[in-house]
Amino acid sequence: MNTEERKLADVLHRFTPEPPRRVTVEQVAYRLVSQPRHGHEAGGRVHRPRRGGFGLSRAFAPAAAAAAVVVIAGASVGIAVLANSHHNPPPSAGGAATSSTPMSGSPSPTSSSTGPTTPATGLAGLPWGAELIDHQAIFPGSLVSADGSLYGFGNGTLDRIDPATGAVVDTVQFSPAVLNPPVVSGNTVWVVSSYTGGVIDLQGYDARTLARTSSVQVPAIGGVSPGGQGVLAAGPDGNLYVAAGDVVARVSPSGQVNNLIYVTGGKISSVAVSPDGSKVYLGTGSSTAFKLLVYDLQPRPFQAGSSTLAQGGAGGNLVATSGGVWGTTGSGHSEWVWFAPGGDLSRAVRVGDGAGGGFTAYPSYSGGAVWVGGDGNLVCASPATGQVLASAAIPGDQGVAQFLSSPVVAGGRAYSSYQTDASQTSGLARLTPPAACTGAGS
Amino acid sequence: MDTLTGVEHLAEPDGFRDFVETRSSALLRSGWLLTGDWTSAEDLVQTALAAAWPRWASLRRQDAPELYVRKIMVNTFLRWRQRRWTGEIATGQLPETQGHDVFAQVDARQALLAALDRLPARQRAVVVLRYFADQTESQTAAAMGCSVGAVKSHAAKALARLRSAPGLSELLTGGVAS
Numbered sequence: 001m002n003t004e005e006r007k008l009a010d011v012l013h014r015f016t017p018e019p020p021r022r023v024t025v026e027q028v029a030y031r032l033v034s035q036p037r038h039g040h041e042a043g044g045r046v047h048r049p050r051r052g053g054f055g056l057s058r059a060f061a062p063a064a065a066a067a068a069v070v071v072i073a074g075a076s077v078g079i080a081v082l083a084n085s086h087h088n089p090p091p092s093a094g095g096a097a098t099s100s101t102p103m104s105g106s107p108s109p110t111s112s113s114t115g116p117t118t119p120a121t122g123l124a125g126l127p128w129g130a131e132l133i134d135h136q137a138i139f140p141g142s143l144v145s146a147d148g149s150l151y152g153f154g155n156g157t158l159d160r161i162d163p164a165t166g167a168v169v170d171t172v173q174f175s176p177a178v179l180n181p182p183v184v185s186g187n188t189v190w191v192v193s194s195y196t197g198g199v200i201d202l203q204g205y206d207a208r209t210l211a212r213t214s215s216v217q218v219p220a221i222g223g224v225s226p227g228g229q230g231v232l233a234a235g236p237d238g239n240l241y242v243a244a245g246d247v248v249a250r251v252s253p254s255g256q257v258n259n260l261i262y263v264t265g266g267k268i269s270s271v272a273v274s275p276d277g278s279k280v281y282l283g284t285g286s287s288t289a290f291k292l293l294v295y296d297l298q299p300r301p302f303q304a305g306s307s308t309l310a311q312g313g314a315g316g317n318l319v320a321t322s323g324g325v326w327g328t329t330g331s332g333h334s335e336w337v338w339f340a341p342g343g344d345l346s347r348a349v350r351v352g353d354g355a356g357g358g359f360t361a362y363p364s365y366s367g368g369a370v371w372v373g374g375d376g377n378l379v380c381a382s383p384a385t386g387q388v389l390a391s392a393a394i395p396g397d398q399g400v401a402q403f404l405s406s407p408v409v410a411g412g413r414a415y416s417s418y419q420t421d422a423s424q425t426s427g428l429a430r431l432t433p434p435a436a437c438t439g440a441g442s
Numbered sequence: 443m444d445t446l447t448g449v450e451h452l453a454e455p456d457g458f459r460d461f462v463e464t465r466s467s468a469l470l471r472s473g474w475l476l477t478g479d480w481t482s483a484e485d486l487v488q489t490a491l492a493a494a495w496p497r498w499a500s501l502r503r504q505d506a507p508e509l510y511v512r513k514i515m516v517n518t519f520l521r522w523r524q525r526r527w528t529g530e531i532a533t534g535q536l537p538e539t540q541g542h543d544v545f546a547q548v549d550a551r552q553a554l555l556a557a558l559d560r561l562p563a564r565q566r567a568v569v570v571l572r573y574f575a576d577q578t579e580s581q582t583a584a585a586m587g588c589s590v591g592a593v594k595s596h597a598a599k600a601l602a603r604l605r606s607a608p609g610l611s612e613l614l615t616g617g618v619a620s
Contacts, residue, residue: 001573004601004614009573011613012475015554016574019470020480025459027484028491247480262480264551301479303552 020221020246020262120166120430123418126402127378127392128431130418134166135427138405138417141317141362142176143428145408146184147207150415150428158182158191160210163410166428170210174203178228179317181362185234186253188213192232195224200244202232202251216255220245225267229316229328230283230362235273241280243268248280248295261301266291272318272325279304281325281343283316290315290329294343307345309338317362319370321383326363326370330354337363337372339386349386352379359403359419367409369437373416375401380437389436397422407431455498461507462491468575469511475570476519478555490514512575513585516567520586523563553609560607565600568593 001009123130139153149169150161158174161167178195187207194201197220204214222245225231231243240251241260248261248271266284273280280301282293285308292315294305309315315329324341336354341347353376355361361374365383372379379391394402400422407414414437418429466487473483490511494501501507558566564586571582572593583590604610 004605005573005597007614008569008601008604009576011554011610012569012574015550015613016471016475017551019467019474019483023462023466023470023484023487023491025454025462028462028488028495029454031488031492032495259481259484300477300482 017264123429125395125397126404126429127394128414128433130404130416130429130431132418132425132427133430134161134168135425136161136166136168137426138428139176140403140405140417140419141179141360142181143405143408143415143417144181144184144364145366145410145415148411149207150408150410151182151184151189152417153182158189158205158210161428163413163415166430172205172210172212177201178231180228180230180232183232183234183240185240186238190232190234190240195228195231198223200224200231200242202240202242214255216251216257218242218244218249218251218257221259221262222246222267225269225284227269227314227316229314230270230272230318233271233273233318236275236277241271241273243271243282248282261295263293269314270316270318270327272320274320275322279320279343281318281320283318283327285315292325292327292340292343292345305343307340307343309345309348319363319365321365321370323382323384323386326351326365328362335361337361339370339381341386351381351386351388352391353377355403356401359401362406364406364408366407367414367438371406371408371414373404373406375403378404378407378431380433390434404429407433455495457502458495458498465508469515472512472570472575473515475558475574476515476566478559486515486518489518509581509585512571512577516571516585517587520563520567550609550613553607557604557607557610561600561603565596565603568596569600569604572597
């Protein structure tokens with residue numbers, strides 16, 4: 001080798017990182033028995049089954065693969081999940097599914113309610129014709145909308161709410177493990193039930209009945225981020241994306257877990273997927289600097305950009321739209337929302353006044369607009385440009401701040417979690433936003 | 443666990459576990475240089491090891507399991523590239539606004555990967571085999587199924603391209619301790 005070749009060898013050795021984990025014999029064995037049956041997907045590639053082979057006929061392969069799943073289950077969390085999600089029968093209506101995995105929050109049977117509803121009460125002074133339609137407490141920032149229903153975390157519960165009446169129509173005992181609203185994908189409401197150490201537990205509930213239907217364990221490489229805020233997101237293709245330590249794991253609708261993106265330099269604390277599924281946005285960093293990474297997923301995951309927000313403290317709660325990504329920065333005492341066009345924090349702009357005093361303001365993307373609530377003002381903005389389309393102040397109540405969470409849209413109306421300490425009132429508020437907020441397009 | 447219950451063909455070969463435990467890290471790093479991401483690298487290594495499993499006894503007798511595994515890795519990589527993708531990846535690299543020094547190592551890795559991404563697949567394979575896996579020209583030629591002359595040609599062309607790659611040229615022309 002000449003000098004230049006030696007330098008190239010040196011560069012290759014110096015800058016090639018250590019792998020985040022090793023390959024195990026069990027993984028190879030699983031590959032061996034799985035290959036003749038079907039291709040394996042990774043990085044967008046579909047592999048042809050091997051010709052020739054190792055004495056595993058096609059007829060034999062499925063049985064061998066099943067045996068491998070059972071035997072290897074104890075050695076590989078991901079494979080154990082696969083076995084669980086593929087082979088458990090669906091639960092009966094209203095009952096909890098069985099699972100081989102321990103649960104941090106034990107699920108309980110779903111209960112349904114069609115009881116009398118609270119008459120709507122106008123909230124004097126609050127913008128957009130706010131009226132309180134139910135006094136059920138909803139954890140701020142947990143309200144989401146899908147297919148004509150609202151979902152949110154109540155007091156130790158996951159609730160499905162009828163937006164027409166504000167009444168909780170289905171509820172199941174559940175305590176969220178991390179700051180993350182429910183994620184609705186297809187007919188399933190996904191929640192994070194455990195977010196500690198090396199394994200993340202996801203629970204799936206039927207979107208119509210809240211009967212538990214799925215349980216998935218996602219291995220966290222290097223342990224999870226202690227500052228996780230928005231660690232679970234759904235893509236348009238039905239896949240879930242999970243911030244799992246040093247990796248973003250992708251969970252297919254069938255429950256198969258695949259490590260999609262590895263990062264170095266900080267644990268992933270939040271994740272979002274662009275509406276067209278082509279980009280993944282990752283948040284990493286510490287309590288003093290928040291770093292945003294942009295990955296293109298095609299033809300394979302590739303880092304397309306990174307930028308850092310060195311002011312404002314920890315960040316997260318990412319929401320991706322066609323024009324870029326939205327997120328929060330700050331602490332519970334002072335938190336505000338930013339919009340980064342194209343995922344570039346150097347061009348980030350602040351949106352809304354945010355929230356303080358223990359209230360939180362997370363962006364929501366619903367009904368074709370991005371919404372930001374808080375205790376200062378309500379804002380709707382264009383998902384394509386970040387431009388504020390309408391804004392209205394939230395006045396104090398007897399000198400004390402009132403809080404409206406970022407609205408979500410269901411059935412043509414907007415809904416928000418309301419709270420005021422002055423009159424010790426909380427509940428679900430219905431809003432009538434100005435026309436500028438609707439038809440914003442995406 | 444030595445065997446998979448009821449699957450006689452899958453009895454774990456002697457020495458296979460030791461090899462996987464001691465060499466998987468180096469193989470994964472080679473896979474990362476070839477593919478640019480850990481997911482595909484794992485896929486590549488697992489594919490190669492799965493191919494080596496049934497031939498393990500023979501490979502050990504020839505004292506060549508690693509050469510064989512690397513050969514499978516490179517050929518699998520070349521097949522992937524041939525089938526799925528042959529173009530360059532457009533990278534809209536956004537500027538770092540803060541903390542550049544903290545992530546300097548990451549930037550260097552990105553520059554390295556970006557430079558490798560711009561190499562044709564066979565040149566990239568030669569770079570990894572020759573300069574990372576420290577294989578001789580003849581071993582590289584054997585792994586890739588080509589002549590030693592072809593290896594020399596690929597290596598020379600690859601070096602010329604890397605020399606002019608943004609972010610990598612400085613590392614190759616100076617500042618790197620040998």
